[in-house]
Amino acid sequence: MSAKLKLAPTKTLSPGAAKLRLLKRLRCTLKFEKIAWQSGAHLIAGVDEVGRGSLFGPVVAAAVILDPGNRIRGLRDSKLLRAERREVLAERIREHAIAWAIAAVDAARIDQINIYQASRVAMRNAVTSLAPKPDHLLIDAMRLDCELPQRAIIHGDALSASIAAASILAKVERDRMVREWDPVFPLYGLASNKGYSTPHHLAALRQHGPSPLHRQSFAPVWNNPVPQEVLAFMLNEEPEEVLLEMNEAAG
Numbered sequence: 001m002s003a004k005l006k007l008a009p010t011k012t013l014s015p016g017a018a019k020l021r022l023l024k025r026l027r028c029t030l031k032f033e034k035i036a037w038q039s040g041a042h043l044i045a046g047v048d049e050v051g052r053g054s055l056f057g058p059v060v061a062a063a064v065i066l067d068p069g070n071r072i073r074g075l076r077d078s079k080l081l082r083a084e085r086r087e088v089l090a091e092r093i094r095e096h097a098i099a100w101a102i103a104a105v106d107a108a109r110i111d112q113i114n115i116y117q118a119s120r121v122a123m124r125n126a127v128t129s130l131a132p133k134p135d136h137l138l139i140d141a142m143r144l145d146c147e148l149p150q151r152a153i154i155h156g157d158a159l160s161a162s163i164a165a166a167s168i169l170a171k172v173e174r175d176r177m178v179r180e181w182d183p184v185f186p187l188y189g190l191a192s193n194k195g196y197s198t199p200h201h202l203a204a205l206r207q208h209g210p211s212p213l214h215r216q217s218f219a220p221v222w223n224n225p226v227p228q229e230v231l232a233f234m235l236n237e238e239p240e241e242v243l244l245e246m247n248e249a250a251g
Contacts, residue, residue, distance in 0.1 A: 026158040028076045032138050032151065033066070033162055041136035041149065043098065046162025047127060048140040049119045050078065050170040055205070055221050056188065056195030056214050057178050058104040059115065061122035062169035063130050063137075065098040066162050072096055077158040078171035090172040093165045100165075101129035102173050111217040120144060126166075138162050185211045 036044045049061040066072070072092050074085070081089070094100060103125035105118040113121070124144050127137065137150035140157050144150060153160055157167040175194055182191035188204045188211065195201070197220055205220060214221045 022155075024080060026077075026155060028158055028161055028164050030068075030161050032153060032156075032160045033068075036136045036138070036149075036151070037068075039136075039149075043132060043134045044136045044138060044162060045099075045127060045130060045134035046138045046156075046160055046164070046166045047123050047144070048157050048163050048166040048170055049122055050167065051174050051195070052115050052119055053197075054178075054195035054215075055197060055201065055218050056107070056190060056211070057181065058106045058174065059110060059119050059122050060102065060104045060170045060174035060177070061119065061126045062100065062102045062166040062173070063123070063126040063134070064093060064100045064162055064165040064169060065130060065132075065134055066093075066165060067096055067098050070096045072161075072165070075161045075164040075168070077155075077164055078167040080158070081168070083175070086168050086172050089165075089168050093169055097165065099130045099132055099134075100169060101126045102169060103129060104174075104177070107213050107215045110215050114217070115215075140167070181213060185213070 033044050043065050045063045045065045047061065047063045049059055051057065051059040072089065074089055078086055103122045105122045105125075109121075110118040120142060123139065123142065124146060127134065127144065127146065127148075134148065137144065137146075137148050138156060138160050139150055139152050140163050141152055141154050143152050153163065156163040158164070178194045179191050182189075187208050188195075189198070189200045192198075193201045202220060205214075210216065210221045216222055
């Protein structure tokens with residue numbers, strides 16, 4: 001009787017794990033910047049956003065014009081870097097880039113215009129805040145409503161050094177903003193999950209409902225049995241005033 005061969009079961013990767021595996025194989029270079037330089041561009045801004053998939057807080061974008069004569073080693077997609085490494089690189093980017101700018105769109109605005117449009121608004125605001133102004137844009141998988149020559153690059157933060165630099169600045173800034181809200185809303189574990197859909201965060205939403213800074217238009221937020229949390233100090237103030245004060249406090 002012949003022995004039966006037992007084949008090891010093929011492990012199916014989740015979409016997130018498959019994407020990370022792909023990103024790790026990509027090389028972050030100046031290839032796209034060189035193409036733009038050869039076309040006559042001089043000040044090329046990489047543009048990216050972070051926080052599109054978060055349930056809490058703002059979407060944050062950054063725009064960075066790198067100095068071709070001052071190379072910053074180690075730039076890559078911010079998702080592939082440890083937090084400590086991102087902080088180090090962010091400091092180097094701020095110090096050595098020709099220009100950089102950061103912009104954010106808060107949760108209330110996200111609920112009004114949707115996360116895709118909010119991301120575009122944040123990106124455009126970051127670009128228009130740059131000084132000097134860029135003459136060419138490299139953008140992570142998106143086009144912006146502006147007259148500047150631009151190129152949308154799929155997985156741009158893993159392929160373009162300029163976009164990677166923007167990704168790092170945006171990630172570091174957004175993480176800082178969300179951490180500052182952790183002691184205000186301690187139930188959700190914001191310091192560790194940054195507002196993303198972790199099991200602890202989802203369980204807290206089911207048990208306690210959302211905070212005023214959760215994105216009410218996102219299904220995991222509105223599809224829970226507990227009404228939105230209302231803080232005592234909010235009861236005697238206008239909603240617009242409260243949101244303004246919260247955003248100012250978050251920097």
